[in-house]
Amino acid sequence: MIVEVKNLVKRYDKLLALDHLNLAVKKGEIFGLLGPNGSGKTTAINCILSLLKYDKGSIEIFGKPMRPDAYDIKKNIGIIMQNVAVFEELTVYENISYFCSLYVKDKKEVKQLTEEAIVFVSLQDFTKFLPKKLSGGLLRRLNIACGIAHKPGLIILDEPTIAVDPQSRNKILERIKKLNENGATVIYTSHYMEEVEQLCSRISIIDKGKVIATGTKDELKNMISLGEKITVEAYNLKEEQLDEMMRISNIAQVDYSDNLLEIKSKKGKNNLIHILDYLQSHDINFGKIFTEMPTLNDVFLEITGKELRD
Amino acid sequence: MAFQLYKTRIKCLCRNYEIIFWSFGFPLFLAIFFYMGFNNLAKGESIDTIPVAAVTEDGGENEFIRTMEAVQITKDKRLFKVELKTLDDARAMLQNDKIAGYIVYSDKPVLHIKNMGIEQSIVKSFVDSYLSRKGTINNISNSIDINQEEANKDFTDVLAGYKDYLVDGRAGDKNPDYTLIYFYTIIALTCMFGTNWGFREMVDIQANQSAVGARINISPVHKMKLLSCNLLAAFTLHYLSILFLLAFLNKVLRIELGQRTGMILLTCMLGSFCGIALGAMVCVAVKTNVKVRGAILNVIVMGGGFLSGMMIVDVKYMIAAKAPFVGYLNPSSLITDAFYCLYYYDGYNRLFENLFMLCILTVVFGAVAYFEIRRREYASI
Numbered sequence: 208m209i210v211e212v213k214n215l216v217k218r219y220d221k222l223l224a225l226d227h228l229n230l231a232v233k234k235g236e237i238f239g240l241l242g243p244n245g246s247g248k249t250t251a252i253n254c255i256l257s258l259l260k261y262d263k264g265s266i267e268i269f270g271k272p273m274r275p276d277a278y279d280i281k282k283n284i285g286i287i288m289q290n291v292a293v294f295e296e297l298t299v300y301e302n303i304s305y306f307c308s309l310y311v312k313d314k315k316e317v318k319q320l321t322e323e324a325i326v327f328v329s330l331q332d333f334t335k336f337l338p339k340k341l342s343g344g345l346l347r348r349l350n351i352a353c354g355i356a357h358k359p360g361l362i363i364l365d366e367p368t369i370a371v372d373p374q375s376r377n378k379i380l381e382r383i384k385k386l387n388e389n390g391a392t393v394i395y396t397s398h399y400m401e402e403v404e405q406l407c408s409r410i411s412i413i414d415k416g417k418v419i420a421t422g423t424k425d426e427l428k429n430m431i432s433l434g435e436k437i438t439v440e441a442y443n444l445k446e447e448q449l450d451e452m453m454r455i456s457n458i459a460q461v462d463y464s465d466n467l468l469e470i471k472s473k474k475g476k477n478n479l480i481h482i483l484d485y486l487q488s489h490d491i492n493f494g495k496i497f498t499e500m501p502t503l504n505d506v507f508l509e510i511t512g513k514e515l516r517d
Numbered sequence: 518m519a520f521q522l523y524k525t526r527i528k529c530l531c532r533n534y535e536i537i538f539w540s541f542g543f544p545l546f547l548a549i550f551f552y553m554g555f556n557n558l559a560k561g562e563s564i565d566t567i568p569v570a571a572v573t574e575d576g577g578e579n580e581f582i583r584t585m586e587a588v589q590i591t592k593d594k595r596l597f598k599v600e601l602k603t604l605d606d607a608r609a610m611l612q613n614d615k616i617a618g619y620i621v622y623s624d625k626p627v628l629h630i631k632n633m634g635i636e637q638s639i640v641k642s643f644v645d646s647y648l649s650r651k652g653t654i655n656n657i658s659n660s661i662d663i664n665q666e667e668a669n670k671d672f673t674d675v676l677a678g679y680k681d682y683l684v685d686g687r688a689g690d691k692n693p694d695y696t697l698i699y700f701y702t703i704i705a706l707t708c709m710f711g712t713n714w715g716f717r718e719m720v721d722i723q724a725n726q727s728a729v730g731a732r733i734n735i736s737p738v739h740k741m742k743l744l745s746c747n748l749l750a751a752f753t754l755h756y757l758s759i760l761f762l763l764a765f766l767n768k769v770l771r772i773e774l775g776q777r778t779g780m781i782l783l784t785c786m787l788g789s790f791c792g793i794a795l796g797a798m799v800c801v802a803v804k805t806n807v808k809v810r811g812a813i814l815n816v817i818v819m820g821g822g823f824l825s826g827m828m829i830v831d832v833k834y835m836i837a838a839k840a841p842f843v844g845y846l847n848p849s850s851l852i853t854d855a856f857y858c859l860y861y862y863d864g865y866n867r868l869f870e871n872l873f874m875l876c877i878l879t880v881v882f883g884a885v886a887y888f889e890i891r892r893r894e895y896a897s898i
């Protein structure tokens with residue numbers, strides 16, 4: 208295990224931010240920490256990094272207990288915080304080089320690593336810019352470069368795409384995949400399930416400081432009872448017809464509003480044929496049909512009874 | 518690598534134009550401003566002998582007048598030129614501005630003046646002081662039955678003390694120029710602007726104060742080592758700003774700073790340590806947001822400057838008389854006074870007293886800051 212967190216408890220005065228949190232991150236994976244705002248993702252990361260005191264639990268990184276003065280562990284960690292952490296008065300180049308030199312002693316090596324990091328996040332045209340002259344997306348990229356310039360084996364990213372436009376976001380996700388391909392283990396926190404689904408090989412869903420489910424995205428989706436979701440554009444459906452459809456086997460839920468019929472199937476069962484049969488045999492007009500597999504949002508919804516994003 | 522970090526830190530601080538302005542620009546403006554304001558005044562204040570008329574009952578000299586004539590500004594320059602006159606003559610001379618005032622002495626001296634100016638206030642303070650000293654001595658000789666001769670000796674001693682007070686025990690050839698104090702307060706203020714640097718260093722090193730602080734705290738460098746490096750960078754710039762001001766005062770405005778360059782530099786160095794430490798302490802000890810803390814810091818710095826006599830020099834004297842401990846706890850006062858000593862006194866006692874207090878304050882401020890920042894895990898970020 209690269210990171211192993213056991214029974215982590217963290218209180219802010221009365222508020223229980225982490226409630227016996229357990230995490231295990233394996234070497235070489237992109238591990239996703241998915242949870243809504245305020246679920247304790249940042250708190251967990253800060254505890255893992257020994258920035259925050261915690262009340263209970265143990266944290267091991269690279270198989271050794273993590274402590275504030277565990278410099279040999281810290282040397283091999285790269286961190287991209289939720290808040291952009293760069294010096295206002297230093298240029299893009301100087302910022303990256305400064306933070307890199309906190310990790311690497313050799314001056315030549317720092318220079319080379321800095322240049323590589325700049326290329327990696329495509330900031331070549333902006334090396335002499337001060338942070339305040341950068342757009343939001345570019346600033347995030349600088350923030351990433353500052354965190355990974357020293358080529359760490361473990362990279363922790365805490366919502367690195369917050370307030371970033373979709374185009375920059377995709378770029379950033381690509382970069383993270385690339386880092387992983389180059390051998391780094393990645394921990395990625397987000398409240399965007401799309402990102403996590405797209406990026407992560409394994410995911411822990413957390414809510415109220417607790418891990419409520421862990422697994423690959425398919426494993427997670429298999430945990431819940433729902434299968435595919437079918438949406439049909441249908442007109443003039445009556446209440447009793449909806450009731451009848453509910454009685455078709457393997458249908459879990461039927462909703463109808465604004466001429467859209469939404470049917471959720473039970474896991475692994477294909478209901479499309481039955482539904483179309485029913486609609487035809489009752490002379491109901493229908494238009495567009497589409498089906499989708501359950502998302503992590505459905506997983507979250509089923510376990511917690513609320514939406515991942517409000 | 519340490520040198521690299523130091524260099525980058527200097528670069529970083531140099532580009533913080535706000536602090537740079539307060540350190541390098543503002544004191545200069547203030548100095549020029551004071552200089553223009555005092556340029557005329559200063560001539561008047563490097564006092565000339567003050568002409569006074571005296572009217573005695575018998576028309577002859579007495580103890581008081583002899584004392585008055587004995588007071589010197591410099592070795593062979595008297596503070597008062599006393600002429601014995603009749604009352605009518607004295608009045609006429611005052612009308613024609615031939616004298617600053619006249620003193621009618623019957624059983625005690627009474628000062629008559631036309632209007633109040635610097636000269637008049639000097640005469641008045643002399644008379645007042647004489648009266649109060651004489652009162653004391655009379656009390657002593659009344660309560661303890663000592664012979665007249667001894668009482669007279671006491672009296673002369675006390676008056677000698679008075680003379681010291683007025684002439685201030687200065688090195689013999691120096692003109693008292695009270696405007697100098699104002700420039701010394703600017704130097705003190707510049708030292709105190711070190712608070713900005715100290716403050717900034719504390720914000721940048723603490724994970725719960727700034728995002729870069731968090732980044733630094735998770736990096737594999739020893740926090741205190743990096744902080745020393747940063748503080749050294751801050752001190753470098755801060756000390757430069759003081760040297761810059763000293764050079765400007767001395768070479769451009771030709772303000773007298775005294776001859777003891779080594780001591781001047783030492784005073785500035787201790788002053789700048791103290792400023793940085795004060796800023797660091799306020800940053801960690803006051804638990805509000807950064808803006809409010811910055812404002813509190815400004816109040817402390819400006820308030821300290823005011824109490825050391827920056828706006829009104831009398832404040833300094835008032836504090837020295839009424840609440841001396843305030844002066845001892847106010848770094849600005851200590852620095853101002855140290856410069857004053859360096860210029861006016863040949864001895865080192867009072868100077869070292871000031872510098873010693875400055876060191877103590879620095880150590881206290883620094884210790885408070887240290888105990889707060891040495892921890893490496895935070896309860897909340």
Ligand SMILES: Nc1ncnc2c1ncn2[C@@H]1O[C@H](COP(=O)(O)OP(=O)(O)OP(=O)(O)O)[C@@H](O)[C@H]1O
Pocket residue numbers: 219222224242243244245246247248249250251289366398897898
């Ligand atoms: N410094 C603090 N003091 C008190 N409570 C805090 C502090 N920081 C966070 N909290 C609380 O702890 C809980 C977890 O916060 P945390 O920042 O870890 O959530 P998060 O999952 O990172 O949220 P987000 O997606 O918004 O970043 C929240 O309820 C938050 O209000």
Ligand SMILES: [Mg+2]
Pocket residue numbers: 248249250289365366
């Ligand atoms: Mg967060």
